[in-house]
Amino acid sequence: xxxxxxxxxxxxxxxxxxxxxxxxxxxxxxxxxxxxxxxxxxxxxxxxxxxxxxxxxxxxxxxxxxxxxxxxxxxxxxxxxxxxxxxxxxxxxxxxxxxxxxxxxxxxxxxxxxxxxxxxxxxxxxxxxxxxxxxxxxxxxxxxxxxxxxxxxxxxxxxxxxxxxxxxxxxxxxxxxxxxxxxxxxxxxxxxxxxxxxxxxxxxxxxxxxxxxxxxxxxxxxxxxxxxxxxxxxxxxxxxxxxxxxxxxxxxxxxxxxxxxxxxxxxxxxxxxxxxxxxxxxxxxxxxxxxxxxxxxxxxxxxxxxxxxxxxxxxxxxx
Numbered sequence: 001x002x003x004x005x006x007x008x009x010x011x012x013x014x015x016x017x018x019x020x021x022x023x024x025x026x027x028x029x030x031x032x033x034x035x036x037x038x039x040x041x042x043x044x045x046x047x048x049x050x051x052x053x054x055x056x057x058x059x060x061x062x063x064x065x066x067x068x069x070x071x072x073x074x075x076x077x078x079x080x081x082x083x084x085x086x087x088x089x090x091x092x093x094x095x096x097x098x099x100x101x102x103x104x105x106x107x108x109x110x111x112x113x114x115x116x117x118x119x120x121x122x123x124x125x126x127x128x129x130x131x132x133x134x135x136x137x138x139x140x141x142x143x144x145x146x147x148x149x150x151x152x153x154x155x156x157x158x159x160x161x162x163x164x165x166x167x168x169x170x171x172x173x174x175x176x177x178x179x180x181x182x183x184x185x186x187x188x189x190x191x192x193x194x195x196x197x198x199x200x201x202x203x204x205x206x207x208x209x210x211x212x213x214x215x216x217x218x219x220x221x222x223x224x225x226x227x228x229x230x231x232x233x234x235x236x237x238x239x240x241x242x243x244x245x246x247x248x249x250x251x252x253x254x255x256x257x258x259x260x261x262x263x264x265x266x267x268x269x270x271x272x273x274x275x276x277x278x279x280x281x282x283x284x285x286x287x288x289x290x291x292x293x294x295x296x297x298x299x300x301x302x303x304x305x306x307x308x309x310x311x312x313x314x315x316x317x318x319x
Contacts, residue, residue: 002138005233013235017048034192034277042195049235050198053242060226064219064250071181071211071256074158077174081112081159085149087142090115096301097164099312107168107295116153118145125152134228147205147240151220154182158212163298166207167311169318170295180259182210182217185296187262191272198241203248203257205240207264207296216256219247266294270314274299274307286317 010018024041031038074080082104086093093101093115105113116124131148134140140148150161160172177183185207194200210217223243236242248254266289272278273285280288289297297318299311 002233009231009233009235013049013052017045020045020048039195046198049242050245053246057223057226057246060223061246061250067215067252069181069215069252069256070218071214073211074178077178080178081114081157082108083150083153083159083161084115084164085146086115086164087118087146089117094301096308100164100167103168104162107171121149125156128225130225130228139232140228144234144239148224151217154208154210155213155217155221158210160209163206165299165301167297167315168295169315177209178211181256182214183260184208185264185267186260187265188267189265189269191268192277197238199245203244206298216247216253219250219253220244223247264294264296266292267296267298270297271299271311274310289318
């Protein structure tokens with residue numbers, strides 16, 4: 001049933017989109033993500049989807065176009081929380097996450113680090129019935145529920161959001177990160193999977209920060225709730241990225257995000273290197289990372305133990 005709903009939604013996006021997406025899926029099953037033709041198909045697919053989102057959500061966006069920035073700066077940014085999440089509970093964290101969480105604790109020893117689960121989140125914020133319904137139905141996956149909940153927490157309390165698959169090699173420059181209404185890693189060096197992600201070089205859901213009640217987070221919550229009210233399946237794995245791109249077209253949100261400078265530009269590169277998709281040798285990679293001032297690095301906890309060990313070896317050189 002989910003596959004049928006997804007097919008029907010693809011067709012609603014358009015016949016051209018459906019054709020491009022089928023070609024992309026077929027090619028992706030036999031080539032690596034750095035394949036040039038696959039990159040072009042992904043780029044075309046993303047553009048078609050962005051146009052559909054812009055059309056479908058024009059009315060919802062119009063209610064925000066004259067809204068001013070609503071963020072409320074922290075009196076003391078050093079009291080802001082660092083949020084992380086494992087829906088099943090902090091006691092159920094996979095072993096592979098331990099060095100990543102450990103790096104964040106080590107680099108920010110005086111900050112309030114909170115690893116929350118679904119039960120704890122329900123005591124901190126009110127989750128709308130439509131979000132709970134779609135989650136119970138299985139339409140809204142754990143990954144997308146996690147995306148929604150991080151915006152809910154940041155809107156209410158502010159602070160820094162970090163996925164469990166991030167490794168930190170230096171303390172968060174908290175005055176700079178929380179000195180703007182909302183923040184994300186930005187200006188990343190190109191990496192193979194970026195072509196599949198809407199605006200994936202200039203915004204990422206895995207590393208964000210915000211002052212309480214930032215307009216961006218309010219718009220993201222509204223758009224996400226609008227989506228799940230109207231549709232009962234995700235149109236794409238990168239649903240949150242399409243909505244983020246829309247939200248950042250709101251004038252006040254766009255103006256706030258222009259205040260965020262490029263940062264952590266080498267964030268994705270060590271894992272690209274580990275997976276054999278980089279033209280850099282190991283020494284050049286480490287030097288480039290150091291010179292860039294990058295202090296947070298992304299991986300995937302589902303990678304093999306061998307690849308994660310190689311990634312951690314690079315991190316040891318960068319600390």
